[in-house]
Amino acid sequence: MTDAAIVLSGGSSRRMGGATPKPLLRLKGRPLLRRVLDALPPGTPTVIVGGAGEHGDLPDTVTVLAENPPASGPAYALKAGLAGIPAAATHVWVLAADLPLLTPQATTALREAVGDTDGALYADDRPQWLCGCWRVGALTSAARHITPGAPLRTLLGPLRRNELRWSSPGPPPYFDCDTPEALAEAETWL
Template sequence: MPARTQAYAAIVLAGGAGQRFGGPAKPMAPVAGTPMLARVLGAVADADPLIVVGPAGLPAPPDTVFVHERPAGGGPAAATAAGLAELPADAGFVALLAADLPLLTRAAVDRLRRATTDAYDGAVYVDDGGQRQWLCGLWRVTALRAARSALPEKLTGTPLRRLLAPLRVAEVTAPGHEPPPWWDCDTEADRRRAEELANVEPADGAGPAG
């Protein structure tokens, strides 16, 4: 079972077109005064390596690895494959996250790590409607690599669900007193709602990273 001190990597997808929200600069949109990308990176500050799939000019810790999917704009499955290719051969676990999850916390990431037991290939949060949020999860690297190998070499336009759904998935829910870590911001209305949720102080005092 992944423990709090066990090493894990992180892949953050930050290269989407953001057509419904300000274009490619979406990860830099602020929530509670902090860019969404910075909040996500803060939640996985102990990941090693930390990989961002997106423009190299985005603010990030100095040891962050930047990579692009090829061709650019190939979608989240292609971006995931690009990040996966940067992991060391002996990597054990990797968090796979969108850059627009402003309510993600270290506690939420740790919950995913605890859920990925020997019975599962990975764990993802499910939203209030029970839908799996594929870009808010953590996976065994060996399982991800096997899933990648089972698909065609070029993943341009391939849905992320096709890559991840065949794996054994633990579904994780957030405690009701915490802002939902799976909340993503596809529109300005989503960002405004995140602002409201970010101001809800969890009972344990552990607010969103950032």
């Protein structure tokens, strides 16, 4: 079995001021994107889907794909990312690029929770669509009819999944940094 990852890094970062792409914002000296990559098992083939802009120094196992068309939304970006993962991949993590509190333990728990379903994701009062692990075949089938602008829940919502609840002390691994206030909050947790 082979695992891969798709990290969605699109968006304009307008709630962050737009000057620096959100994946490159630093938290305790490290870019948000790098923190996500470091939560994956070493050597995981990874496709980053987002703007064609700078993503920083990336490992050799990482490929960057531009959204086509630009600003087509996360479901369509995920569909594009599936085309870039190795053909032998059986499971793929689907992650946002702004999850600075994601850990190797959290990604391992997702992978193990897939079991005999189509996937697993973290959930609180709602599913955390961009913090999960899925069977490639199920995602590929679900993505066939996705068009630009489709919501991510349209692609992932119908799939059979296990939902993990975060009950450990401390912040959840799916905490995303969409605003300067969220970035400051994540910094206090670290």
